[in-house]
Amino acid sequence: HKGHTNAFLKDRGIQVAVFETIAPGQAWNAASLVAKLGLPCFVKPNEAGSSLGINRVEHERDLDAAIAYAMRFGEGGVLVESMLEGREFSVGIIPDEQGKPEALPVTEIRTSRLFFDYEAKYSGEAEEITPADLNTKDRMHLQEQAIDVYTSMGCRGLARVDMMLVPGQRCSIIEVNAVPGLSEFSIIPRQAEAFGLSNQELISRIIDHTILAD
Numbered sequence: 001h002k003g004h005t006n007a008f009l010k011d012r013g014i015q016v017a018v019f020e021t022i023a024p025g026q027a028w029n030a031a032s033l034v035a036k037l038g039l040p041c042f043v044k045p046n047e048a049g050s051s052l053g054i055n056r057v058e059h060e061r062d063l064d065a066a067i068a069y070a071m072r073f074g075e076g077g078v079l080v081e082s083m084l085e086g087r088e089f090s091v092g093i094i095p096d097e098q099g100k101p102e103a104l105p106v107t108e109i110r111t112s113r114l115f116f117d118y119e120a121k122y123s124g125e126a127e128e129i130t131p132a133d134l135n136t137k138d139r140m141h142l143q144e145q146a147i148d149v150y151t152s153m154g155c156r157g158l159a160r161v162d163m164m165l166v167p168g169q170r171c172s173i174i175e176v177n178a179v180p181g182l183s184e185f186s187i188i189p190r191q192a193e194a195f196g197l198s199n200q201e202l203i204s205r206i207i208d209h210t211i212l213a214d
Contacts, residue, residue, distance in 0.1 A: 002046045002079045005153070005176055012152050014145070015172045018082040021046070022067060024075060030063040037082040044081065045073035056083070084164040084172050089132055091146035092160045092180065092188045094202065095209035101150050103143035104191035108132035109162075130190045138167055145171055153178075157210040160188060 003021035010016050018037055022028050034041070043066040045053040053073035055066040063080075070078045092104035111126040132139070146161040153176060160180035165171040180188050182199075192202040 001076050002044055002175065003077065004046075006079065006081075006173075008153065009149065009173055009176075014149060014152070015170055017042075017084050017172060017174075020080045021077060022080065023077040024071060026077070028067060030060050033063060033080055034060045037080060040083045042081045042083060043067055043070050044079045045070045045076065046079050047074035047076035084174065086164045086166040086169075086172075088162065088164055088174070089142055089171075090160055090162045090187050091142055092158065092191045093146055093150040093155065094158055094192075095205055097205075099209040101147050101155075103146055104188070105131040105194040106134060106139055106142050107187050107191055108134075128187060128190065130187070130194050135167075138165065141165075142171055145173075149173060149176055157206045158188065 003019070006016045006019050007021075020033055020036060039060065040056050040058050041063075043055050043057055043063070048054075053070045055062075055069065057063050057066050067078050067080065088109045090107045090109060093101050094104060096102040107128050107130040109126055109128055134142070142163055142165060145163065149161050150159050155176075155178055158180060160177045162174040162177070163171040164174055180186065182188055189199060189202070192199070197205070
């Protein structure tokens with residue numbers, strides 16, 4: 001649930017976008033949302049994956065329709081967020097050989113679309129650069145923040161943390177994916193390869209420290 005995740009992270013001092021959640025059946029006021037969040041803003045279903053149901057809203061007049069559309073994706077309501085500026089990155093977290101969380105190489109996501117939406121993810125309209133071109137300080141900051149989020153949320157096995165970063169500044173969390181994809185289009189297998197892990201070794205680590213550890 002994206003809204004619950006944002007609230008949880010914010011309470012722990014982890015930076016996220018300014019946001020507002022709207023429950024199913026709850027009334028909202030577009031002008032009030034714009035006053036709080038600014039424009040452009042993003043409207044997301046709380047419980048959908050693969051960027052389904054997400055819209056970037058440029059004008060207040062389009063906000064009501066975007067919220068109504070997002071409500072169609074599940075029963076968890078809607079998250080409305082301010083737009084974060086910067087470069088977008090993703091960091092996979094896996095158990096190391098002792099079962100402690102370990103960050104995979106950082107991936108930068110670049111797209112010519114307005115954001116990393118469903119089409120960008122699955123139609124080849126995004127460039128995913130692994131490892132990302134970052135200085136050591138920013139790379140370590142992203143990896144350490146991803147591990148902090150993973151640990152704070154009680155994640156196990158495999159997870160992926162998506163972040164926005166203005167180089168030299170503190171990053172903001174976009175999303176935490178506790179069940180990231182492992183398909184040929186997915187980020188995690190490429191990060192594992194850059195880390196020197198085969199798909200078999202990646203899966204073995206996850207199984208050894210989740211299913212077999214119970």
